[in-house]
Amino acid sequence: MRSTKTKGLEKKMKVIGVLALQGAFLEHASHLEKCLATKNYEVEITIEIVKTPEDLAKCDALIIPGGESTSMSLIAQRTGLYPYLYEFVHNSNKVVWGTCAGLIFLSAQLENENALVKTLGVLKVDVRRNAFGRQAQSFTKECDFSKFIPGCDNFRATFIRAPVVEKILDPIAVKSLYELSMNGKNVVVAAQQNHNILVTSFHPELADNDIRFHDWFIRQFVCK
Numbered sequence: 001m002r003s004t005k006t007k008g009l010e011k012k013m014k015v016i017g018v019l020a021l022q023g024a025f026l027e028h029a030s031h032l033e034k035c036l037a038t039k040n041y042e043v044e045i046t047i048e049i050v051k052t053p054e055d056l057a058k059c060d061a062l063i064i065p066g067g068e069s070t071s072m073s074l075i076a077q078r079t080g081l082y083p084y085l086y087e088f089v090h091n092s093n094k095v096v097w098g099t100c101a102g103l104i105f106l107s108a109q110l111e112n113e114n115a116l117v118k119t120l121g122v123l124k125v126d127v128r129r130n131a132f133g134r135q136a137q138s139f140t141k142e143c144d145f146s147k148f149i150p151g152c153d154n155f156r157a158t159f160i161r162a163p164v165v166e167k168i169l170d171p172i173a174v175k176s177l178y179e180l181s182m183n184g185k186n187v188v189v190a191a192q193q194n195h196n197i198l199v200t201s202f203h204p205e206l207a208d209n210d211i212r213f214h215d216w217f218i219r220q221f222v223c224k
């Protein structure tokens with residue numbers, strides 16, 4: 001474990017990577033920077049923009065951002081990064097957070113539009129892509145996440161051509177954190193697998209100046 005000394009106190013160091021093949025990676029980096037600038041954590045955190053296996057090798061945690069999962073998957077394969085990503089996300093000592101397309105990329109099973117996406121297959125769920133429809137059906141909803149983020153009862157969650165978890169394939173490993181009602185049934189839009197994998201259908205990185213979700217991710221997953 002890497003460590004650093006500040007004022008005589010030994011602090012563990014952790015590197016949070018943001019996968020930068022395509023999509024909203026800069027927005028995640030910006031929210032993480034705001035967390036580091038305004039909050040105190042028990043570990044020393046640095047942020048790494050990840051494009052190569054060398055970048056990924058530095059990381060303890062990885063955020064896979066929103067974008068287009070088909071493009072993300074194809075770019076990962078063409079750049080040769082795919083096997084390194086596969087190994088990383090299947091390593092239980094690593095932390096991973098997939099948002100939107102990142103959720104799709106991590107999933108074991110796709111209900112639809114699966115022809116061109118080679119997923120990383122680690123998240124034991126069945127996911128429906130574009131579950132709410134196309135871009136025109138994208139929306140922002142104020143959500144009460146206080147059941148798992150204390151006090152966070154009014155988070156403005158943005159859903160952009162969002163996927164949903166239609167079925168949890170391993171209910172021991174995967175816990176639903178938040179659900180929405182869709183066509184008379186509940187669908188999962190935030191979930192955790194074991195202690196180290198978080199997925200959200202929505203984009204906390206697009207919540208203007210609201211870093212509560214990223215702060216919770218750092219405390220709940222990265223600092224643990």
Ligand SMILES: NC(=O)CC[C@H](N)C(=O)O
Pocket residue numbers: 065066067068069070099100101102104129130160161162163
């Ligand atoms: N905002 C997003 O990441 C959209 C995901 C995209 N609709 C897909 O299926 O890959």
